[in-house]
Amino acid sequence: MAELILDQVSKQYGCDTVVDQLSLTIQQGAFVALLGPSGCGKSTTLRMLAGFESLSGGSISLNDRVLAANGIHLAPELRDMGMVFQSYALWPHMTVAENVGYALRVRGIKGEARARKVREALEVVRLEPYADSAPRDLSGGQRQRVALARCLVSEPAVVLLDEPLANLDRHLRASMEDSFREFHRRTGATMVYVTHDQSEAMSLADQVAVMQHGRLVQWATPQQLYATPRTAWLADFIGEGCILDVPAVTAGQAVDSAALHQGLMRAAALEVTARAPVLVRPQHVHICGQGGGAQGIAARVIDTAYRGERFSVRLRLAGEQELLAYHPHALALDQEVQITLEQGWALEQHP
Numbered sequence: 001m002a003e004l005i006l007d008q009v010s011k012q013y014g015c016d017t018v019v020d021q022l023s024l025t026i027q028q029g030a031f032v033a034l035l036g037p038s039g040c041g042k043s044t045t046l047r048m049l050a051g052f053e054s055l056s057g058g059s060i061s062l063n064d065r066v067l068a069a070n071g072i073h074l075a076p077e078l079r080d081m082g083m084v085f086q087s088y089a090l091w092p093h094m095t096v097a098e099n100v101g102y103a104l105r106v107r108g109i110k111g112e113a114r115a116r117k118v119r120e121a122l123e124v125v126r127l128e129p130y131a132d133s134a135p136r137d138l139s140g141g142q143r144q145r146v147a148l149a150r151c152l153v154s155e156p157a158v159v160l161l162d163e164p165l166a167n168l169d170r171h172l173r174a175s176m177e178d179s180f181r182e183f184h185r186r187t188g189a190t191m192v193y194v195t196h197d198q199s200e201a202m203s204l205a206d207q208v209a210v211m212q213h214g215r216l217v218q219w220a221t222p223q224q225l226y227a228t229p230r231t232a233w234l235a236d237f238i239g240e241g242c243i244l245d246v247p248a249v250t251a252g253q254a255v256d257s258a259a260l261h262q263g264l265m266r267a268a269a270l271e272v273t274a275r276a277p278v279l280v281r282p283q284h285v286h287i288c289g290q291g292g293g294a295q296g297i298a299a300r301v302i303d304t305a306y307r308g309e310r311f312s313v314r315l316r317l318a319g320e321q322e323l324l325a326y327h328p329h330a331l332a333l334d335q336e337v338q339i340t341l342e343q344g345w346a347l348e349q350h351p
């Protein structure tokens, strides 16, 4: 199957390695996200894919064609890729239709053939009524959809998107996420989407590459990242939860309820010193009652916050470890409760 392959891709600026031996195999038609905090090297990776940056090491190939490797650097216009930028980069003096059709004009495609392709591209992003408008008369979201249509009109095999929603307000972002999903469904293009926003990456992509300090931390589906993150840093970056110190667990494995309860009791009694980090997501913490009880673990409410559909509750266990839970009702500060833990996930020891 046709694929976009990054093999041990590295980039150095002077003595700084900003992308460090990154390897990814991206299936044709996939929607993938490069996710990580500012400065982790995701935009540099995207620019190397586009051909705006050379590689310091490794190779990039698309459908068995080498785009970049030692001594090889295909120009951006020869890579069969389109790019959508945060800043839209539309020509202000051209109409929407002229912006979308520009790449076709440069290639000498004229008349009805060009007009038809422009109409089709505008239809995909639902902007046909705006064909004759100027970019300045459109909202930020509409401008970003023009940029998508302009990319689509060249029918690239791969669409690269660099923080395309960063300039939009929160409400518009949600509706633009729907536009990206629809764009992907209708075109079948491979999409590589750079963002520092984990909820954006998780809701859009089939597969996410999480980067930290230029290195790949994990390459997995959003569901796998949430449920089985490799490290404590990643567990914290993706979603809510708490990390407990629990004895006798093996990294990279689920920890069942009995093992968690037993481990926490031993930890509270200071029976063992060797412990490992275990992620417990709030939906796996059940507040089952007040006061004493044989089944549960005693905890004290140290903070609560109303979140609309539920309360989030911070709990302290004997031995001072803390947990986050969700609860349908308000609880009083300092209230003693019994909790049960449904499951946990053992993380690697290093951060």
Ligand SMILES: Nc1ncnc2c1ncn2[C@@H]1O[C@H](COP(=O)(O)OP(=O)(O)OP(=O)(O)O)[C@@H](O)[C@H]1O
Residues within 6 Å of the ligand: 013, 018, 036, 037, 038, 039, 040, 041, 042, 043, 044, 045, 196
């Ligand atoms: N042309 C350059 N010369 C020197 N250093 C650079 C250059 N471009 C990027 N860097 C450095 O490389 C590192 C990675 O930058 P990059 O833009 O890829 O990160 P990023 O994860 O996309 O972050 P952001 O979301 O803030 O753009 C940063 O430390 C940045 O300062």
